[in-house]
Amino acid sequence: MRFIDEFRDPELAQVLAGQILARVEPGRHYKVMEVCGGHTHSIYKYGIDDLLPANVELVHGPGCPVCVIPMGRVDDGIALAHREGVIFTCFGDMLRVPGSHGTLLDAKADGADVRMVYSPLDALRIAKANPERTVVFFAIGFETTAPSTALTLRRAKAERVRNFLCMCNHVTIVPPLRALLESPDLRLDGFIGPGHVCTIVGARPFHFIPADYGRPVVIAGFEPLDVLQAIEMLLAQLAEDRCEVENQYSRVVPPDGNLRALEVLAEVFELRPHFEWRGLGFISHSALRLTEAYRELDAEAYFDVPGVRVADPKACQCGEVLKGVIKPWECKVFGTACTPDHAIGTCMVSPEGACAAYYNFGRLAREREFV
Numbered sequence: 001m002r003f004i005d006e007f008r009d010p011e012l013a014q015v016l017a018g019q020i021l022a023r024v025e026p027g028r029h030y031k032v033m034e035v036c037g038g039h040t041h042s043i044y045k046y047g048i049d050d051l052l053p054a055n056v057e058l059v060h061g062p063g064c065p066v067c068v069i070p071m072g073r074v075d076d077g078i079a080l081a082h083r084e085g086v087i088f089t090c091f092g093d094m095l096r097v098p099g100s101h102g103t104l105l106d107a108k109a110d111g112a113d114v115r116m117v118y119s120p121l122d123a124l125r126i127a128k129a130n131p132e133r134t135v136v137f138f139a140i141g142f143e144t145t146a147p148s149t150a151l152t153l154r155r156a157k158a159e160r161v162r163n164f165l166c167m168c169n170h171v172t173i174v175p176p177l178r179a180l181l182e183s184p185d186l187r188l189d190g191f192i193g194p195g196h197v198c199t200i201v202g203a204r205p206f207h208f209i210p211a212d213y214g215r216p217v218v219i220a221g222f223e224p225l226d227v228l229q230a231i232e233m234l235l236a237q238l239a240e241d242r243c244e245v246e247n248q249y250s251r252v253v254p255p256d257g258n259l260r261a262l263e264v265l266a267e268v269f270e271l272r273p274h275f276e277w278r279g280l281g282f283i284s285h286s287a288l289r290l291t292e293a294y295r296e297l298d299a300e301a302y303f304d305v306p307g308v309r310v311a312d313p314k315a316c317q318c319g320e321v322l323k324g325v326i327k328p329w330e331c332k333v334f335g336t337a338c339t340p341d342h343a344i345g346t347c348m349v350s351p352e353g354a355c356a357a358y359y360n361f362g363r364l365a366r367e368r369e370f371v
């Protein structure tokens, strides 16, 4: 298939692996963070880790939208789902994210009308088909998915759909990256930049990483050759003492992003003063809420949302995984008490979660020989 097969060519992968090997200095350890959960998924699905020299270590970042939703927001969603007359809609992954007393699937089993949708437009269609009910869409995701929520809200407003509300949990990627870079206990040599987010926001928002923190960034696509080439480009910057933002995914990511998407985002959303991230705590200006012009469609303005704050379970180390401090298999409950069928933490729920990627693709090699 065009644009797929040529980016999965095993012979070209071996060529890139050879170029990567030629780039590394023996005796030096390289630590590269892939920001996006989509990259984590590709890395373990295609065994990219196994093609790298042992002194090139990939660590996982905070870019999995399901993984970063805190338990309190799940509890708030479940509280709305149990309201009289509400149809609660969300993406499939979200149904299995544990709150403090269960998941949205458990709420459905208890009688709440919880429905899985594939897009916010599906939720709007449900609202139009059920004018006597109130339909809440639980919106999650980074800048990648926020435009589709924004366009749906714009349409709901234009068509005067009175029974459609959005509980907005959209987050933005730059503030958690800045928080990670400020952390004294994390040593990183560079970043594989989030290709999907950059399709919307472009490369410019990431220039602070080389400028303020002296780390290179290569924005990358999600096929195996994309990821390998991005690693080679990062190692080339390090070898040549360069430090900049490069765009490996130029076939999709325009330098300034998608201006029409940015325009609708600015119309519908504004930054929240702060938002709680699973395992990372409160981060300033790291999430979106509806602007005043769209307040009538805001579930948090319409309902008295409890605003629950719940500490993560003691056994859960999702925060350490999301910060790249530990590998999934270093969590004490990985693969025993916490599995995709019975997740304790969020990183085991979504296929983009690092724990689920490790578990599903069996990439459990914990040590490799140091070159």
Ligand code: SF4
Residues within 6 Å of the ligand: 315, 316, 317, 318, 319, 321, 328, 331, 332, 333, 334, 335, 338, 339, 343, 344, 345, 346, 347, 348, 349, 355
């Ligand atoms: S194994 Fe489970 S609890 Fe541990 S970090 Fe992963 S998802 Fe969180």
